[in-house]
Amino acid sequence: MRNLQILVEEKLTERAAQAGRHLLQRVQEFMEFEHVGDVRGLGLMCSFELVEDRASRKAYSATSGVGEALVRRAREQGVLVRVWGSRVGMGPPLCISNEDIDKAVDVIKSIVARVPDV
Numbered sequence: 542m543r544n545l546q547i548l549v550e551e552k553l554t555e556r557a558a559q560a561g562r563h564l565l566q567r568v569q570e571f572m573e574f575e576h577v578g579d580v581r582g583l584g585l586m587c588s589f590e591l592v593e594d595r596a597s598r599k600a601y602s603a604t605s606g607v608g609e610a611l612v613r614r615a616r617e618q619g620v621l622v623r624v625w626g627s628r629v630g631m632g633p634p635l636c637i638s639n640e641d642i643d644k645a646v647d648v649i650k651s652i653v654a655r656v657p658d659v
Contacts, residue, residue: 553635561585563639564631567646576601576656585637588630591656600627601657610659611652620648 548554565582571589572580578592578600591607593599601607608624615622623630631649633642652659 548635551636557585557635560633560635560637560639560642561587564633564642564646567642568631568649570646571650571653574653574656577653585635586630586632588625588628589653591627591629591653593657603627605657607657607659611649611656614652614659615649618648620645622649 561582561584564585564587565580568582568587568589569580571577575595576591576593577589578595578598579590581588591601591611593601603626608627608629611629612622612624623632629649631645633645
């Protein structure tokens with residue numbers, strides 16, 4: 542019960558909605574890279590797809606190692622992301638600040654800019 546009380550008192554659901562919009566807006570910047578085919582988000586969950594060819598939407602195969610390399614490089618810089626096939630996902634905590642979102646996205650963006658040579 543205390544958990545629910547904290548969610549209400551600290552307005553974490555409202556905060557998460559605002560932070561989720563900020564996260565999605567920042568991750569949509571990844572569309573400038575030719576190897577990003579799609580960006581999606583809901584609340585504080587966000588993902589993007591790594592593609593070999595944006596025009597055909599041909600995704601990198603799971604065996605290419607590109608997604609895993611991106612996850613490893615991000616982790617080395619203190620940012621945790623997940624990979625499912627060709628999709629890379631983020632799900633930060635409800636209490637994350639916009640400043641921390643910006644730091645994490647900047648790290649990931651610098652790695653995505655080097656795909657496929659991550």
